[in-house]
Amino acid sequence: MKRLNFINNQPLAVKLTAACLTTSIISLIIAMIALNIYDKNTYKSLLRDEVSLLASVISNRSVESVLFNDKQSALNNLNPLSYRSSIIGACIYRVNTPPQPATSTLASYPNDKIFCPSTQPKAIKIIEPSHGRFIDFIHPIKADKEIIGYLYVKTSLSELSTRTQQSFKVFLVIIIVASFIALWLSKIISFKLISPLRDLGLTARKVAQVDDYSLRAKKINDDEIGGVVDSFNHMLNVIEHEHDRLRESEEKFRLISASSKVGIFQLNPQGECTFANEEMSYITGLPITQILKESWLSVVEPEDRAALKAQFNTMMSTHIPININCSINGIEKKWISGHVGVLRGNSDEILGYLGSINDVTEIRQAQTQLEHMAFYDTLTGLANRRLFRNRLEHVLNNLSRSKHSLGLILLDLDHFKEINDSMGHDAGDRLLTIISERLQQCVRSSDTVARLGGDEFAIILPIVHDSIVISTIAEKIIEAIHRPIQLQENEFRISASLGIAMAPDDSSQAEELIKQADMALYKAKDTGRNNYQFFTDDINQKLVTHLDLVRDLRLAISNEEFHLVFQPQLCLNSYKLTGFEALIRWTCPKRGFVPPDQFINTAEDTGLIIPIGRLVISKACEQLKSLIQEQLVADNVVMTVNISAKQFQDESLISHIKDELQRNNIPAHQFEIELTESILMENIDEVIIKLKQIQQLGILISIDDFGTGYSSLGYLKQLPVNIIKVDRSFVSDIPESKDDMEITAAVIAMAHKLNYLVVAEGVETQEQLNFLRSCKCNYGQGYLFSKPLASQDLLAFCKNYSATSISQQYS
Ligand SMILES: Nc1nc2c(ncn2[C@@H]2O[C@H](COP(=O)(O)O[C@H]3[C@@H](O)[C@H](n4cnc5c(=O)[nH]c(N)nc54)O[C@@H]3COP(=O)(O)O)[C@@H](O)[C@H]2O)c(=O)[nH]1
Numbered sequence: 001m002k003r004l005n006f007i008n009n010q011p012l013a014v015k016l017t018a019a020c021l022t023t024s025i026i027s028l029i030i031a032m033i034a035l036n037i038y039d040k041n042t043y044k045s046l047l048r049d050e051v052s053l054l055a056s057v058i059s060n061r062s063v064e065s066v067l068f069n070d071k072q073s074a075l076n077n078l079n080p081l082s083y084r085s086s087i088i089g090a091c092i093y094r095v096n097t098p099p100q101p102a103t104s105t106l107a108s109y110p111n112d113k114i115f116c117p118s119t120q121p122k123a124i125k126i127i128e129p130s131h132g133r134f135i136d137f138i139h140p141i142k143a144d145k146e147i148i149g150y151l152y153v154k155t156s157l158s159e160l161s162t163r164t165q166q167s168f169k170v171f172l173v174i175i176i177v178a179s180f181i182a183l184w185l186s187k188i189i190s191f192k193l194i195s196p197l198r199d200l201g202l203t204a205r206k207v208a209q210v211d212d213y214s215l216r217a218k219k220i221n222d223d224e225i226g227g228v229v230d231s232f233n234h235m236l237n238v239i240e241h242e243h244d245r246l247r248e249s250e251e252k253f254r255l256i257s258a259s260s261k262v263g264i265f266q267l268n269p270q271g272e273c274t275f276a277n278e279e280m281s282y283i284t285g286l287p288i289t290q291i292l293k294e295s296w297l298s299v300v301e302p303e304d305r306a307a308l309k310a311q312f313n314t315m316m317s318t319h320i321p322i323n324i325n326c327s328i329n330g331i332e333k334k335w336i337s338g339h340v341g342v343l344r345g346n347s348d349e350i351l352g353y354l355g356s357i358n359d360v361t362e363i364r365q366a367q368t369q370l371e372h373m374a375f376y377d378t379l380t381g382l383a384n385r386r387l388f389r390n391r392l393e394h395v396l397n398n399l400s401r402s403k404h405s406l407g408l409i410l411l412d413l414d415h416f417k418e419i420n421d422s423m424g425h426d427a428g429d430r431l432l433t434i435i436s437e438r439l440q441q442c443v444r445s446s447d448t449v450a451r452l453g454g455d456e457f458a459i460i461l462p463i464v465h466d467s468i469v470i471s472t473i474a475e476k477i478i479e480a481i482h483r484p485i486q487l488q489e490n491e492f493r494i495s496a497s498l499g500i501a502m503a504p505d506d507s508s509q510a511e512e513l514i515k516q517a518d519m520a521l522y523k524a525k526d527t528g529r530n531n532y533q534f535f536t537d538d539i540n541q542k543l544v545t546h547l548d549l550v551r552d553l554r555l556a557i558s559n560e561e562f563h564l565v566f567q568p569q570l571c572l573n574s575y576k577l578t579g580f581e582a583l584i585r586w587t588c589p590k591r592g593f594v595p596p597d598q599f600i601n602t603a604e605d606t607g608l609i610i611p612i613g614r615l616v617i618s619k620a621c622e623q624l625k626s627l628i629q630e631q632l633v634a635d636n637v638v639m640t641v642n643i644s645a646k647q648f649q650d651e652s653l654i655s656h657i658k659d660e661l662q663r664n665n666i667p668a669h670q671f672e673i674e675l676t677e678s679i680l681m682e683n684i685d686e687v688i689i690k691l692k693q694i695q696q697l698g699i700l701i702s703i704d705d706f707g708t709g710y711s712s713l714g715y716l717k718q719l720p721v722n723i724i725k726v727d728r729s730f731v732s733d734i735p736e737s738k739d740d741m742e743i744t745a746a747v748i749a750m751a752h753k754l755n756y757l758v759v760a761e762g763v764e765t766q767e768q769l770n771f772l773r774s775c776k777c778n779y780g781q782g783y784l785f786s787k788p789l790a791s792q793d794l795l796a797f798c799k800n801y802s803a804t805s806i807s808q809q810y811s
Pocket residue numbers: 567581582583584595596597600616642643644704705728761762763764781782783784788
């Protein structure tokens with residue numbers, strides 16, 4: 001086996017030469033042996049034939065010699081044998097008659113001393129002893145077919161061995177010459193055979209050494225080796241193509257990674273950094289060489305570093321990609337976010353890891369800012385409603401574990417709106433900022449001061465022992481707010497109303513607690529402002545009543561418990577019927593008749609006024625439609641509906657009115673909306689836009705309860721309204737109150753100057769009517785003419801209405 005290994009490890013040329021030599025020598029030896037055997041056999045065969053013929057001739061010649069026992073003649077007959085050098089002896093035997101011995105030697109050649117076998121030849125044969133040195137021939141001598149004697153000839157094969165020796169020498173020479181020729185031929189063959197292979201090897205080595213895949217092996221012959229060269233070159237073509245593609249993609253990767261705004265790095269399977277782009281250096285503040293040597297994790301903030309290393313270790317053991325989120329402390333503190341994926345080879349083996357990181361500091365800052373904006377009031381920096389709500393819920397959730405109470409204070413600045421409107425929004429903002437600073441100074445840092453919107457503030461006191469502590473804080477707040485404030489070179493004083501609720505005594509539910517504090521706040525406002533009120537049983541009862549009413553209102557909507565009544569309006573000059581005011585009525589199965597004063601505000605607060613208001617518009621339009629169809633009213637008679645503040649803000653209000661007018665085929669100029677002053681005071685710009693949209697449709701607009709609010713006629717000038725309604729409270733004291741008479745007269749006169757029509761409501765007496773007519777008030781509405789009428793009564797009223805008779809009645 002070892003010897004085989006030795007041969008296997010020899011160069012191909014040696015193997016080839018050895019094979020050629022061995023083959024040629026073995027072939028020659030086999031040829032030599034074969035020729036020798038052939039020569040030997042041919043020689044022996046010739047010898048046999050020759051000696052047999054000679055023996056036959058001598059036997060025939062020796063018949064007389066044997067018959068006559070003539071020794072000399074027998075001897076003479078043997079003499080020709082001398083011509084054959086291979087015959088070394090011969091004998092002629094005579095067959096005797098008994099009692100003589102069976103045979104006797106008659107003559108022997110070359111002399112007497114020749115050994116003639118004593119044994120009588122018994123048969124005719126050729127004897128070849130195994131040693132192969134002699135061949136004996138025995139040939140009968142016959143006379144008339146009777147064997148009378150034998151001729152014995154002994155031949156020597158020594159000539160044969162001489163021939164063999166000579167031919168061996170010749171073969172030896174041939175073998176030597178043939179070996180040289182074989183050697184020479186094997187050299188040529190091995191050169192022809194091996195040089196392409198060597199060239200192939202050289203090319204392969206060079207490709208590997210210089211990494212040049214454009215090199216090709218030379219194809220010399222079109223044989224199998226040529227085929228191998230072709231395959232090798234084809235393989236190089238494929239590799240070169242793949243290599244080019246690889247280089248191209250590497251180049252692309254290099255270009256992308258160089259110009260990328262993302263830090264890119266590569267790790268080997270052991271987690272060592274093997275590549276990092278410029279951006280990695282920029283983001284981490286480390287030179288690339290250092291990143292490659294020590295990894296960039298050294299600049300990760302210590303509190304994030306251990307976790308990040310653990311993440312990397314997990315990735316390397318599980319081969320599951322990871323997301324990175326950490327802060328780094330290079331030249332400046334940065335937030336980074338990234339991803340590390342696993343690089344796998346064709347057979348899914350792990351080649352390493354490819355990671356990318358982004359500097360997300362700006363995003364993070366923006367996020368923080370957004371979060372701050374989402375949870376903090378931009379003007380004052382206080383917690384906003386959302387954060388207030390979160391904190392309140394959080395403290396309430398933990399309250400069960402504490403033996404303390406929680407105090408919630410809701411705070412409203414008294415008459416802030418007037419200050420804001422009269423001094424401008426900048427001054428209002430400044431005031432709010434000062435107030436928020438003062439509020440913060442009144443409480444501990446663990447307490448939460450929040451601005452809920454406008455001039456509404458809330459304070460959460462998470463740990464209070466009793467209501468006395470809260471009272472002290474509330475007084476401190478009232479005193480702090482009431483301190484003078486310098487605004488636009490003027491000194492101001494403002495007061496606040498505070499409502500307080502406590503958890504868990506009042507409630508442990510955030511929603512309920514806020515409602516309770518709110519109720520207490522209303523009570524504080526009711527009791528003259530600039531004070532604080534705790535939520536009490538009395539307030540609680542009101543809350544229960546309120547919630548009960550809300551529930552019943554909801555039921556009333558779904559059970560259609562509402563209907564409308566209509567109060568006529570007359571022209572105070574001609575006494576013609578000019579319109580009706582639609583007024584809602586609620587007959588509750590549980591409560592009985594509920595006047596609008598008792599539910600409109602609650603409906604407004606809860607938003608239920610929207611569905612209720614839509615119902616009023618629809619029913620009012622339907623009523624006017626039937627009056628028009630019955631031809632009971634003139635084509636300028638107007639149906640007026642009251643629109644509350646929430647309703648006015650409802651986006652779908654205009655489209656709903658349009659739809660209803662269209663559905664009932666009512667011209668827009670026969671429809672009027674009545675708005676209170678307070679609606680018009682809020683967001684004047686938006687209000688004007690909406691009023692203009694309504695007016696453009698041809699719908700009339702009137703201002704209800706005029707004179708009870710803060711608006712002046714000058715302010716009114718800006719508003720696109722058609723009619724002003726003088727409030728009932730002014731009319732009701734006419735003629736007793738001279739002031740009211742003066743106010744009413746002045747309002748009517750100024751309204752006319754501004755081209756508004758005037759409706760006086762609550763006309764109950766002839767005196768009031770007379771006064772209003774003297775002031776040239778355009779229209780009148782009141783019990784004097786008619787109370788609000790149900791639908792059927794309205795039809796009868798219209799049927800029977802006669803301007804002439806009314807005129808006669810009241811003029
Ligand atoms: N948003 C809505 N508000 C509505 C609606 N329906 C009514 N209301 C408002 O409720 C308030 C009370 O209304 P009501 O009890 O219907 O009283 C109206 C008249 O009945 C009453 N009135 C009319 N004439 C006289 C009178 O001579 N004397 C006297 N004591 N009362 C009289 O005045 C009320 C009408 O007032 P106004 O709307 O201001 O013209 C009231 O504020 C209604 O607006 C509704 O559908 N939506």
